[in-house]
Amino acid sequence: MNILVLGSGGREHTFAYKIAQSDLCDSLFVAPGNAGTASIATNVPIAVTDFSAIKELVIEKNIKMVVVGPEDPLVKGISDFFKSDSELNDIVVIGPSKEGAQLEGSKEYAKEFLFRHDIPTAAYQSFTAETVEEGKKFLETLSSPYVLKADGLAAGKGVLILQDIEEAKSELENMLTNKKFGAASEKVVIEEFLDGIELSVFVLTDGKNYVTLPTAKDYKRIGEGDTGLNTGGMGAISPVPFANASFMSKIEEQIVKPTVNGLAKENIDYKGFIFIGLIKVGDDPKVIEYNVRMGDPETEAVLPRIQTDLVQLFKHVGEQSLNEAHLEIDERSATTVMTVSGGYPEAYEKGKEISGIDTISDSIVFHAGTKIEEGKVVTNGGRVIAVTSFDNDFRIALQKSYANIEKLHFDKMYFRKDLGFDL
Structure with missing residues (x-):
């Protein structure tokens, strides 16, 4: 095929x-x-x-x-x-x-879906430029920190978490009236802040049946200790050590099943991945967001752990026979570290020659923002190359990824050296 x-x-x-x-x-x-x-x-x-x-x-x-x-x-x-x-x-x-993709395309659509199917998530309200003053009043009913989400697609960067109420009000105005995130922020969802540790759960569904893929935790902030601006993702670890069997069983019963069943009940044609961004609050999972595709860089940690033939799984999706699929997973941990261009996630230069890729051993190299120019591999994006390694202990796997990244070179290369610090 x-x-x-x-x-x-x-x-x-x-x-x-x-x-x-x-x-x-x-x-x-x-x-x-x-x-x-x-x-x-x-x-x-x-x-x-x-x-x-x-x-x-x-x-x-x-x-x-x-x-x-x-x-x-x-x-x-x-x-x-x-x-x-x-x-x-x-x-x-x-x-x-297209209807199913609204789970990611519109934060408001996703929240309404979650509430309709009694799936645990944070309280919220949506606002537009016409209701910006009501939005400011709603902020006053919440306690700090304040979560503002651009309703539309903003390439993973349309979420602000702010400590100060005056700053939150001013950013709400900035998003709605000054279109801080362009068309994506014509509507803004204000959400209750949930305090806990985050993880991602990935589901492949044929619209009727599903398989749950390995969990992962990604690191969004550019700076160590989760500081600085949000990025598309600086690295990922799979599986998430704290997601034990009883917690995973709660996720399946309270979130995965009602999501897949909800899509079927509403006759939404859905054959593909559901990425569920979760937070563990106490011992309970709550949904932060849905994405309608695999995450990046989580894919680089999750897919290499799947030992089942991926095309066979996709054939099952096409035939609506995922209930017949047998998913085999490598029990070891996989860790992915992303190298990025200097200046990312703000302005950065492209076209920097990359050397050392062929010297990497005992890890897998995944290209992100690269292209071939005059026979050489050069940078072509903010996130450039991901290095994925395996070990029974995620800390040793991380050491392998870091050791191999030391062999890579391009001008102003940057990566986070503290992944897994919170596990």
Whole structure:
């Protein structure tokens, strides 16, 4: 079977890495891909939201499965595009319908879904530019810190957590009237702050059945000790040590089952990943957010632990037979450390030559923001390369990742040296 992966980051390189290992995959294409995917697949310079160009490629290359990496094409309705086209509707698309993608595309939609299905989450209200004064009054009913979330997609950066009420009021105004996050903040969700430790749970569903994939914890802040600006993610550890069997059983009963059942009850066509961002408050899990695809960099720690043939799992999704799938997981810990460009997540330069990739051993290298220029691998994004390592003890796995990162070089390279500090 010929397979297409959409996207260009570390997540998509990881998908390509796993799919390329499957006997079920004949030819693998990645659009647009990066320098890492170029070595195991055919990169095609097509944007992930250029649906007509994707259709041409799929027909020309006789592609039978499309794995959607990022959220943008899902929110814009790529699954519906395939389903409604007689030339494409027999192709398996791993990713939910446009309606299902609203779980990530709109924070308000997600909160309403959570409340409808009695899934534990924080109290909230939504506001627009017209109701900004009511929003300020609502802030006064909450205690510090204050959580403001841009309703739409803001590439993982549209959430502010503020200690001071005056600052919270001013940022609310900034988001709603000055469009701090552009169209994403035309509506803002103000949420009760939940105090606890976070983790991510990943579910693959065919719309009826599901399998729960390994847990992970990612590190969003740029600075050590979780300080500074939010990023797309500086690293991840899988599994999460504190997610023991009884806690996982609560997550399954209180969150995973009602989510999958809720989608089915509402006739929402959902075949793909559900990423559930959770927080452990005391001994109880609560949902912070849904994403409708795998996380990045969590994918680079979670997928390498899956020993089952990934394409076979995706075939089960297409056939709605995930209940027949047997998931085998590597019991060891996987740790991913992300190297980033100097200045990220603010302004940074691209085109810096990367050396030392071929000297890395006993770890897996996943390219994120890279491309090939004049035969050399150069930086092409804020997050550049992820290094994933295994060990029975996540601390030793981290040491392996750090030791291998020391062999990598590009101008102004930065990475966090304190991952796992809170575990």
